[in-house]
Amino acid sequence: MRLCDFSILTFDTYGTLIDWETGIWDALQPLCARLADPPTREAALATFAQVESACQAATPDLLYADLLAATHRMLIRNWGGEPDEAESIRFGQSVGDWPAFADAAESLAYLKRHHRLITLTNCDRASYRGSSARLGDPWNAILTAEEIGSYEPSRANFEFLLARVAADFGGDPGSILHVAQSLFHDHVPAKAIGLTTAWIDRRAGRGGGATASPQEAVEPDFRFKSMAELVAQHRAERA
CATH class of the missing domain: 1.10.150.750 (DNA polymerase; domain 1)
Incomplete structure (x- = not known):
């Protein structure tokens, strides 16, 4: 893979x-x-x-x-x-x-040359505008909890994501890689619905932080310490 x-x-x-x-x-x-x-x-x-x-x-x-x-x-x-x-x-x-990670905007700009980029966020649209600008406004679609009516880790958010990908981009679950830090909010529900996932382990294996702990074990398909590390592997694959 x-x-x-x-x-x-x-x-x-x-x-x-x-x-x-x-x-x-x-x-x-x-x-x-x-x-x-x-x-x-x-x-x-x-x-x-x-x-x-x-x-x-x-x-x-x-x-x-x-x-x-x-x-x-x-x-x-x-x-x-x-x-x-x-x-x-x-x-x-x-x-x-809230600040962007130093590698985020540059990594997204690179990845946008090769993939469609979508964010699935628990934020509302008005609050998200500043964050999107910090990231260079890279998105082909922004899917918010405001329009979905629930917060991750609800399965409904990922079902909404799949429906929008199919309707707007003609994609199926096999065409999607979900990239996220939170095991609780993202990896558990994404894997449950059949998505492949990449873990950006910003805390380098340390638990705690601002993210709740998952209630069940989950094994992401890829694991990186940063977006820069993900991009480095992507470049190596294309070399």
């Missing part, structure tokens, strides 16, 4: 292409600054992962900006802080400020 065998590459954005852990941590600094006993970065991200995934399961039709604001309110309660509605709203609107 080769990367070049696939005509369509589908991507998770946050954690894979956008450094959401840095973005989340930076956006939490106003809250942390006023806590008597602020959490460490790793502890804050782990709590965020638990709270965000619970919010997504409970309110699948909530726009991501509003869901992030709700997550922030719950973090305040968990950490014993004083409510600050304006601060929670600003946190919800921070997605566009």
Whole structure:
């Protein structure tokens, strides 16, 4: 199996292409600054992962900006802080400020010369615009939780992806390689629906972070530490 065998590459954005852990941590600094006993970065991200995934399961039709604001309110309660509605709203609107990984835009620009590129994201369209711009607006299609009505890891999101690929690009599951960092949000449901997957293991095998742990074992078909490493293998295949 080769990367070049696939005509369509589908991507998770946050954690894979956008450094959401840095973005989340930076956006939490106003809250942390006023806590008597602020959490460490790793502890804050782990709590965020638990709270965000619970919010997504409970309110699948909530726009991501509003869901992030709700997550922030719950973090305040968990950490014993004083409510600050304006601060929670600003946190919800921070997605566009989250930085891209250094290798992301260049890697996507290269891959776009050889494949159609689609992102399947838990974000809403308005919040995603800033992230797409940071990545060089490389997408042939942007599929958001806003239009699907549910959040990954829901199977419905991947069924929506397959339907759009078939309708818009004439592709079938065998033409798709799904590229993602999150085992929980992406690899478990993608493999369950029959997709081939590539794991961008940005945390280099370390658990935790802003992504919830998967409830079942999953084995991606490819594994890379970065997008740059994926591109290097792609170039080698074409040499």
